[in-house]
Amino acid sequence: MKKPLLRETLLAVTSLICFAANSFLCRMALRPGLIDAPSFMNIRFASGALVLTLLARRDEQGRGPLREGTFRGALWLAFYAVTFSFAYLRLPASAGALILFGVVQLTMTSWGLLHGERPATLQWLGHALAFAGLLLLTLPGLEAPDPRGALLMTCAGVGWAFYSLHGRKAKSPVASNAGHFLRALPFTLAVSVILAGSAHLEPRGIILALLSGVLASGVGYVIWYSALRSLSSTQAGILQLSVPAIAATGGVLLLNESLSPRLLGAGCAILLGILLAKLTR
Numbered sequence: 001m002k003k004p005l006l007r008e009t010l011l012a013v014t015s016l017i018c019f020a021a022n023s024f025l026c027r028m029a030l031r032p033g034l035i036d037a038p039s040f041m042n043i044r045f046a047s048g049a050l051v052l053t054l055l056a057r058r059d060e061q062g063r064g065p066l067r068e069g070t071f072r073g074a075l076w077l078a079f080y081a082v083t084f085s086f087a088y089l090r091l092p093a094s095a096g097a098l099i100l101f102g103v104v105q106l107t108m109t110s111w112g113l114l115h116g117e118r119p120a121t122l123q124w125l126g127h128a129l130a131f132a133g134l135l136l137l138t139l140p141g142l143e144a145p146d147p148r149g150a151l152l153m154t155c156a157g158v159g160w161a162f163y164s165l166h167g168r169k170a171k172s173p174v175a176s177n178a179g180h181f182l183r184a185l186p187f188t189l190a191v192s193v194i195l196a197g198s199a200h201l202e203p204r205g206i207i208l209a210l211l212s213g214v215l216a217s218g219v220g221y222v223i224w225y226s227a228l229r230s231l232s233s234t235q236a237g238i239l240q241l242s243v244p245a246i247a248a249t250g251g252v253l254l255l256n257e258s259l260s261p262r263l264l265g266a267g268c269a270i271l272l273g274i275l276l277a278k279l280t281r
Contacts, residue, residue, distance in 0.1 A: 011227040018220025020097065020246035024254055025212040026085065027093040035205025038192040041085040043206060045185050047213030052178035052222070069179020073166040077180050078187035080159030083152045090149025094263060097247035098133075099150055102270060103157025104164070105130055111165055126276035133269030136262065164224070173225030177218070244270060 029035050035043075056068075088096055109127055167176065192199070244267055 011223050015220050015224035015227055016243050017246060018216045018223065019101075020243045020250060021216040022084075022212055022220070023088070023097045023100075023243070023247040024093040024250040025208050025216060026088045027091075027096070027251070028254065029205045029208040029212075030085075030088050033200065034202045035209060036195075036198050036200045037085040037089055038188075038195050039199055039201050040205065040209045040212070041081050041188050042185070042192050043209035044213035044217055045081060045181060045188050047210050048218035048221075049178065049181035049185055051214050051218040052174060052181055055218075055222070056172075056175040056178040068172055068175035069177070069181075069183060070166070071183055073163060073176075073180045074183030075187070076159050076163040076166060078184040080156050080163060081184065081188055082191055083159060084156040087149045087152035087156055090146040091153060092145075093251035094244065094248035094267075095145045096149070096153050097244040098263070098266060098270065099145070099153040100157045100160065101243045102130060102133070103154050104161045107158055107161035108165060111161070122276045126273040128273070129276065130270045130273030133266040133273065136266040136269065167225045173222045177221045177225060181218070 026040065029040050030037060084100070091099070105127070163180075167173075248263070248267060
């Protein structure tokens with residue numbers, strides 16, 4: 001394997017593990033009521049912003065966090081954060097991750113098509129199979145996830161997709177993410193102010209939120225932005241569909257979640273779609 005391809009692969013795999021960690025860290029904190037959703041979200045963003053700002057000072061290109069990033073990117077990031085956090089009050093980690101990254105793939109691939117990208121035949125087949133898996137998971141039925149939670153996670157997927165697309169233009173991943181985190185923080189804090197009466201924090205919940213902010217979000221987003229430079233919109237969207245498999249494994253091992261036949265079938269369809277799409281490269 002050539003060095004550039006090896007580096008690209010390692011960056012992508014590491015960032016995807018971080019994304020999956022966000023799913024089960026959030027679920028671990030919210031499911032037993034260790035912390036409320038707005039507090040988790042704000043501790044996550046505040047700690048992530050702090051770490052990224054410190055890292056941005058050491059950035060090779062010398063760009064500060066307030067010189068990089070945009071309010072548009074911050075709005076997409078805040079939109080993702082709010083809907084993601086509240087969705088996991090109603091969804092298990094595995095189902096939430098499947099919906100999130102299924103929507104991410106569909107959004108990013110559609111954006112690529114609108115802007116001239118033309119996937120190969122196998123990529124089309126992979127895209128269709130992944131979409132079928134997402135439909136299988138979310139169609140009404142006894143094993144379907146909570147509809148409000150599914151809708152919130154669908155919104156989170158759209159938000160994350162556009163944040164990723166916006167991030168492909170970043171000249172400095174560290175400074176750009178720091179700038180977005182700092183600009184997004186007032187929006188997430190506003191949600192906490194509105195819902196201040198429901199605030200509830202326990203030490204373990206705070207620790208989980210810090211892990212999500214510092215490692216899974218702050219460091220993970222920087223690595224993902226670095227990987228995005230060598231990926232098309234279609235490839236980036238499809239690649240992120242491996243996150244549900246990682247999140248499902250974490251959910252079973254750490255949260256004692258069960259894998260229903262419906263979830264397993266949908267997951268297999270989505271992951272097979274990834275394989276078909278990646279065979280073109």
